[in-house]
Amino acid sequence: MADSHAASALAHQFEDLEQQHEAVSLGMWVFLATEVMFFGGLFAGYAIYRRLYLPGFVEGSHLLNVALGAINTGVLICSSLTMALAVRAAQLGKRNALVTFLILTLALGLAFILTKLTLEWRHDYLEGLAPGLNFTHGGPHAKSVELFFCFYFLMTGVHAVHMMVGVGILLVLVVLAWKGSFGPTRYNAVETAGLYWHFVDIVWIFLFPLLYLIGGRY
Amino acid sequence: MLDHVVAQKTYFLIFGILLALTALTTGVAFIDLGQWNTIVALTIACCKATLVVLFFMHLRWSTRLIRAVVLSALLWLAILIGLTTTDYVSRNWTPIPQPWESSVLQ
Numbered sequence: 001m002a003d004s005h006a007a008s009a010l011a012h013q014f015e016d017l018e019q020q021h022e023a024v025s026l027g028m029w030v031f032l033a034t035e036v037m038f039f040g041g042l043f044a045g046y047a048i049y050r051r052l053y054l055p056g057f058v059e060g061s062h063l064l065n066v067a068l069g070a071i072n073t074g075v076l077i078c079s080s081l082t083m084a085l086a087v088r089a090a091q092l093g094k095r096n097a098l099v100t101f102l103i104l105t106l107a108l109g110l111a112f113i114l115t116k117l118t119l120e121w122r123h124d125y126l127e128g129l130a131p132g133l134n135f136t137h138g139g140p141h142a143k144s145v146e147l148f149f150c151f152y153f154l155m156t157g158v159h160a161v162h163m164m165v166g167v168g169i170l171l172v173l174v175v176l177a178w179k180g181s182f183g184p185t186r187y188n189a190v191e192t193a194g195l196y197w198h199f200v201d202i203v204w205i206f207l208f209p210l211l212y213l214i215g216g217r218y
Numbered sequence: 219m220l221d222h223v224v225a226q227k228t229y230f231l232i233f234g235i236l237l238a239l240t241a242l243t244t245g246v247a248f249i250d251l252g253q254w255n256t257i258v259a260l261t262i263a264c265c266k267a268t269l270v271v272l273f274f275m276h277l278r279w280s281t282r283l284i285r286a287v288v289l290s291a292l293l294w295l296a297i298l299i300g301l302t303t304t305d306y307v308s309r310n311w312t313p314i315p316q317p318w319e320s321s322v323l324q
Contacts, residue, residue, distance in 0.1 A: 091221065202266075202271070209247075
């Protein structure tokens with residue numbers, strides 16, 4: 001090993017740092033592949049039921065707040081940018097920049113969850129759009145609308161759980177980064193957390209048009 | 219350095235494109251394009267996801283092994299959605315068999 005720092009960054013089962021880096025990334029990508037299947041099942045179910053009960057699904061989609069959905073999409077894209085910049089700061093060994101970008105990502109993630117929780121879910125619940133808890137929406141397609149909202153709460157809920165896991169990971173990373181645990185040869189944890197965070201962003205990139213937009217807003 | 223360090227400029231460029239595409243997809247939803255609304259929305263979403271994967275997730279600079287994992291994930295997703303939809307689409311192509319008693323009783 002060239003220097004002691006590099007030596008300590010290398011776990012002893014690996015030949016060199018490149019191999020370790022590749023193994024760590026590969027592990028995360030394989031996990032994300034299973035996540036694709038997990039969300040894929042929900043997306044497939046949504047597509048089928050939307051086709052079967054189209055009028056109810058369009059009606060349900062129109063009851064969502066498209067402005068909040070769009071703003072939240074923007075918030076998540078911002079958080080993806082700050083996460084990418086955090087990984088870059090870790091690669092370059094810039095500790096302060098790393099801590100700043102991680103905290104920014106964390107704050108944007110929390111902003112997303114809070115918007116979802118207080119402005120959307122709470123509102124939907126009070127409007128009587130929460131299946132099983134408070135569903136009072138009437139009309140000829142009431143049952144289909146209820147089904148739409150089952151999908152809506154399940155899909156956005158599972159996504160929000162992923163966001164909360166991400167926030168927890170970021171909290172740990174902020175502490176570790178603050179202690180100076182990361183450097184140009186040891187930033188694998190930041191990078192894998194980044195991969196996870198971007199993946200959760202991608203899920204929302206598909207959820208937003210599927211739930212809020214494709215019924216048409218005209 | 220273990221991995222390619224992407225220029226800050228690139229990240230901001232991708233970020234700008236992603237925000238522009240979000241504005242575009244939201245705007246298009248307010249125009250009546252019939253069936254095309256869904257196609258446009260999903261195409262834009264796929265473009266955004268591709269940009270995130272290639273640049274933010276560094277797939278553009280990663281090894282062939284990791285690319286193979288990503289492609290296999292997409293392949294399995296295509297099988298999942300493809301086979302499920304073909305079932306629902308083709309379900310009514312063949313007549314539903316009637317119980318044999320109904321023909322005897324007539």
